[in-house]
Amino acid sequence: MSGHTATQSAQPAQPSEPTCAPSRAARELGLKRGEFDLAVHLGRIRTVPDETGTGARVAQAELDRLRGQPGFPEALRESVRVVGTTAGAALMEVSSARLTRLARVGLLIPVKFYLNRYRAVVWLYLAEELRQFAAGQENSALLRQRMPEGLRRKLDGGADLRPRNWRGRHLGFLLRQATDPWQRAGALAAFLDPVQIAEIVDDPYERSHLHRFRPDPPSHGAPGSPAAQLAERLMTADDPDEIAWLRSDLAQTLSEARDHRPAPRPTPRGTPLPSAAEDRTPCDEPVPEEPERPRGLLGRLLRRGSRPM
Structure with a gap:
């Protein structure tokens, strides 16, 4: 990412x-x-x-x-000033379509997004980064001339790296805030769907513990609302290379987390006593046990009947 x-x-x-x-x-x-x-x-x-x-x-x-x-x-x-596509294009002195194409192929990286009233994603960019890109001599052709053939093929194929690049940026933020391996693992898990996580973390107690450190997507609308669901989809990796990278890093970080502090498990109420078979050593011989003698009235009757006449 x-x-x-x-x-x-x-x-x-x-x-x-x-x-x-x-x-x-x-x-x-x-x-x-x-x-x-x-x-x-x-x-x-x-x-x-x-x-x-x-x-x-x-x-x-x-x-x-x-x-x-x-x-x-x-x-x-x-x-930290952010601009949308129209203001960003004016800042770079290019068309809005040109800025969008540059962002779709990953040359400009969004820093934030919001959902407008039509629930369309509006990407925001750092004004400082757009100015730096426009000022770079190596980018002059990208701003003024026809897009290179390789980039045009990507665009024609529907490439749009804005969600993935935003996720990479957001992951960097979460990792900077993490103070131990479990928090780092939770940051990585935040970008994988539950099925991917279950395949990596097959222990239910570890999954439950990991979930405590899994940050939610940036707040957009009430939980369960269409806007919140769209934000969750943007947060979830969908590129095979991205998913493979996240899975690999999560597996490695989980190994570090287990060494740092194992996931908590229910405390047993008591340790069961070993059975007779478990407690016996190979040298032990079975000891015949005398059956318990009946007590009370039934015992007296039985003993009386056993006397010789």
């Missing part, structure tokens, strides 16, 4: 290091919450796990680092 991803991993903050919640960090950095979340997604803002390990916070030292960068806050805000 392709995509531009940073390699910064989430690391716990030092015990004495002050931190703040994402909402406050966004205000202090002059960002809207959506811009802040995208900056974290791209690795522009580093976060640390909160006390529960399920959320994120921003260290004061990270805020100071960002505020000390040249051009703050405009440069930071511009680095």
Whole structure:
């Protein structure tokens, strides 16, 4: 899976290091919450796990680092500005159709998407990346001349790498936020359908444990709604090469996760005692047991009847 991803991993903050919640960090950095979340997604803002390990916070030292960068806050805000096809094409001084073709063959990678009122997918791109692509001399022919024959054949064949490239980018974000092998395995499993996962993880207790770390698709509509179902389809790998790569990485990461911490299993209420056959050693000889003598009235009658007359 392709995509531009940073390699910064989430690391716990030092015990004495002050931190703040994402909402406050966004205000202090002059960002809207959506811009802040995208900056974290791209690795522009580093976060640390909160006390529960399920959320994120921003260290004061990270805020100071960002505020000390040249051009703050405009440069930071511009680095996470996203545009759609029409605005992006104007930025690159090409037609909207040209930008779409470049994105379909994987030369431009979406960073986000949303569903419009007709439930059509609208892809969004980083303005910064579009400018960089347009400024590259090596891309001049792609912008101004006829598309190369190889790319035209791909387009004529229906190629559209936008969903796959977005998944690659989103996977990079999830892996950067993971702090142990189970979380990394959950990030990989998020892009495979349940059938693929069941083929790799045949142990039901491991599947259940893995599911705890499997992130949901980005929120689009109420759970179970058509919009949410479409977002789930976009999240699920559908290219054979992509599926094979994810399956291989998931199998390897699961092996690491098992070594790190086995999946929990139900605790037995008690250990059953071994049977007589299991407890006997090869040298043991069977010992004849005397039958239990009847007690009570029946016993007295039987004993009386057994006396010689």
